[in-house]
Amino acid sequence: MRNDLSLSEVLRQQGVSRRGFLKFCAATASMLALGPGMAPVIAAALEKARRPSVIWLSFQECTGCTESLTRSHSPSVEGLIFDAISLDYHHTLQAAAGTAAEAAREAAMQANPDGYLVVVDGSIPLGNPGYSTIAGVSNVDMLREVAAGATAIVAVGTCAAFGGLPHAAPNPTGAVSVSDIIKDKPIINVPGCPPIPVVITGVLAHFLVFGQLPELDGLGRPMAFFGHNIHDRCYRRPFYEQGKFAETFDDEGARQGWCLYKLGCKGPVTYNACATAKWNQGTSFPIQSGHGCLGCSQPDFWDQGGFYHALSAGTSTSGVGLGVAAVAGAALGAASALGTRSSQHEARREVEQIVNSQPAAAGCARGGEQGKK
Amino acid sequence: MTLLEFARGPALQWSTIILVLGLILRIAGAWLLAHDKDYSRPRVDAAWRGGLRAVFSRFWPHQPFVRQTWFHILAGYVLHVGLFVVVFLYAPHIAFIRDLTGLNWPGLPANLVLFVGALTAASLVAFFVRRLVHPVMRTISTLDDYLSNLITLAPLVTGILAYAHFGGRYETLLAIHLLSVSLLFVWIPLSKLAHVITFIPSRFQLGAWLGRRGVKA
Numbered sequence: 001m002r003n004d005l006s007l008s009e010v011l012r013q014q015g016v017s018r019r020g021f022l023k024f025c026a027a028t029a030s031m032l033a034l035g036p037g038m039a040p041v042i043a044a045a046l047e048k049a050r051r052p053s054v055i056w057l058s059f060q061e062c063t064g065c066t067e068s069l070t071r072s073h074s075p076s077v078e079g080l081i082f083d084a085i086s087l088d089y090h091h092t093l094q095a096a097a098g099t100a101a102e103a104a105r106e107a108a109m110q111a112n113p114d115g116y117l118v119v120v121d122g123s124i125p126l127g128n129p130g131y132s133t134i135a136g137v138s139n140v141d142m143l144r145e146v147a148a149g150a151t152a153i154v155a156v157g158t159c160a161a162f163g164g165l166p167h168a169a170p171n172p173t174g175a176v177s178v179s180d181i182i183k184d185k186p187i188i189n190v191p192g193c194p195p196i197p198v199v200i201t202g203v204l205a206h207f208l209v210f211g212q213l214p215e216l217d218g219l220g221r222p223m224a225f226f227g228h229n230i231h232d233r234c235y236r237r238p239f240y241e242q243g244k245f246a247e248t249f250d251d252e253g254a255r256q257g258w259c260l261y262k263l264g265c266k267g268p269v270t271y272n273a274c275a276t277a278k279w280n281q282g283t284s285f286p287i288q289s290g291h292g293c294l295g296c297s298q299p300d301f302w303d304q305g306g307f308y309h310a311l312s313a314g315t316s317t318s319g320v321g322l323g324v325a326a327v328a329g330a331a332l333g334a335a336s337a338l339g340t341r342s343s344q345h346e347a348r349r350e351v352e353q354i355v356n357s358q359p360a361a362a363g364c365a366r367g368g369e370q371g372k373k
Numbered sequence: 374m375t376l377l378e379f380a381r382g383p384a385l386q387w388s389t390i391i392l393v394l395g396l397i398l399r400i401a402g403a404w405l406l407a408h409d410k411d412y413s414r415p416r417v418d419a420a421w422r423g424g425l426r427a428v429f430s431r432f433w434p435h436q437p438f439v440r441q442t443w444f445h446i447l448a449g450y451v452l453h454v455g456l457f458v459v460v461f462l463y464a465p466h467i468a469f470i471r472d473l474t475g476l477n478w479p480g481l482p483a484n485l486v487l488f489v490g491a492l493t494a495a496s497l498v499a500f501f502v503r504r505l506v507h508p509v510m511r512t513i514s515t516l517d518d519y520l521s522n523l524i525t526l527a528p529l530v531t532g533i534l535a536y537a538h539f540g541g542r543y544e545t546l547l548a549i550h551l552l553s554v555s556l557l558f559v560w561i562p563l564s565k566l567a568h569v570i571t572f573i574p575s576r577f578q579l580g581a582w583l584g585r586r587g588v589k590a
Contacts, residue, residue: 268547315382329395
């Protein structure tokens with residue numbers, strides 16, 4: 001496909017109607033939390049936009065992010081927009097392999113001296129360069145080389161954005177995120193395990209329309225998609241307010257669709273668009289399918305305690321630990337009491353000596369003793 | 374490590390250990406002390422019944438003092454019943470206890486607990502103000518009293534703020550709430566707040582002692 005075609009021309013070639021294109025623009029404006037007046041602006045900008053060159057680097061990953069993006073939406077308008085970018089290098093999807101594939105990457109970099117978009121999925125192992133290589137080049141070297149000429153970098157998936165599963169303790173490969181290595185380029189984090197497809201197309205659309213990054217939160221995530229936590233947008237939230245919770249995955253509460261908080265749902269501290277954008281063309285999302293949120297779009301979500309421990313439960317507390325503390329407390333208390341008892345006996349002896357040394361008082365004391373008998 | 378990770382992890386872990394260890398140490402340390410022998414003839418067969426009765430009977434106000442102490446009685450009931458509702462009948466708190474003990478029970482609607490929590494916080498503020506302005510209360514109050522009041526108030530206020538998402542992102546407010554709870558856990562065995570558990574053996578001991586003498590107290 002020619003790179004000098006505009007997106008509008010590409011979409012028309014692929015049979016997308018003008019009406020379908022405008023509907024996509026309106027939906028994109030809505031997703032990005034822009035006003036309805038921005039839809040024509042997006043349409044006008046996308047019509048003129050040239051197909052940007054995109055180099056997709058897959059590092060220490062499971063290919064789930066690519067699966068998510070390529071399979072779940074095809075053949076939607078978002079999918080066609082995705083087709084409409086010039087995906088010049090993606091070693092999972094491209095037909096070329098080996099030397100030819102790497103030649104395509106280098107050609108794309110040389111053909112776009114004004115910049116190109118880099119998409120990264122997977123973390124980068126720093127423990128040993130040999131842990132993950134592509135054509136004999138370590139991930140960190142390839143990232144640095146490709147990022148040097150990039151306009152911006154999109155870190156797709158939690159591994160690229162925050163280290164993800166490979167970064168989980170004890171992090172045997174020394175995995176790090178893109179932003180841990182690249183400091184001089186704009187980076188957009190689109191975390192999720194995997195991320196929602198419509199979120200990545202929305203971010204790309206924003207970049208094409210405005211030529212700049214969308215507003216990002218403190219973790220480099222687009223506010224339009226990661227501005228609210230799952231809990232606040234969850235359709236099960238009313239059950240949380242009513243105090244109705246599923247206690248197990250097969251009880252009456254679970255069948256009634258009650259809140260999954262007590263089953264470990266991390267929705268209250270997880271920022272993502274799952275509850276609104278959903279998956280599989282808006283069909284469902286994990287909570288709707290009966291499983292609590294794992295918090296996959298948050299840093300270090302693998303190390304936040306058990307997936308099935310409620311958010312209000314401690315991550316390190318245990319009944320056994322408290323049992324040991326109780327036994328230790330009893331032992332220390334007994335030791336303290338025994339120590340004090342000797343002082344008590346000593347004091348009592350001193351009192352008796354004083355009493356016995358005074359005849360009148362001694363008489364009273366003796367009288368008391370007789371009374372007891 | 375984020376603030377929330379610290380709050381859910383080491384802070385909560387060590388504070389609960391200090392709470393349990395400290396309270397049991399205080400009870401065992403007092404209970405195992407040498408007690409003077411009571412040489413009087415027992416008036417009843419089972420003095421322990423008097424002890425058991427005292428544990429519960431003293432939940433009710435002593436009639437002759439009601440008119441003079443109505444403020445303490447009213448605010449005291451609001452405070453203690455409110456704390457019971459908030460601590461033991463709010464689902465996330467039940468989940469915390471269930472995680473430690475395996476015990477589980479139904480909770481109340483969140484909005485009801487929120488309302489009770491606000492009332493409870495108001496009672497603590499009222500107690501604090503009264504302690505400051507009432508000349509007798511001011512005279513007999515110690516630093517322990519003031520700190521205990523504020524440290525009990527902190528989890529209520531931070532919990533309400535976290536629920537309402539007021540003043541920051543939820544995870545930050547939740548972390549602050551958990552840290553305030555951890556502070557309370559550490560403070561309880563070190564202060565007068567130890568009465569959360571020591572009131573039971575204390576009342577029992579006194580009730581049994583009086584019961585042995587035939588006093589219904």
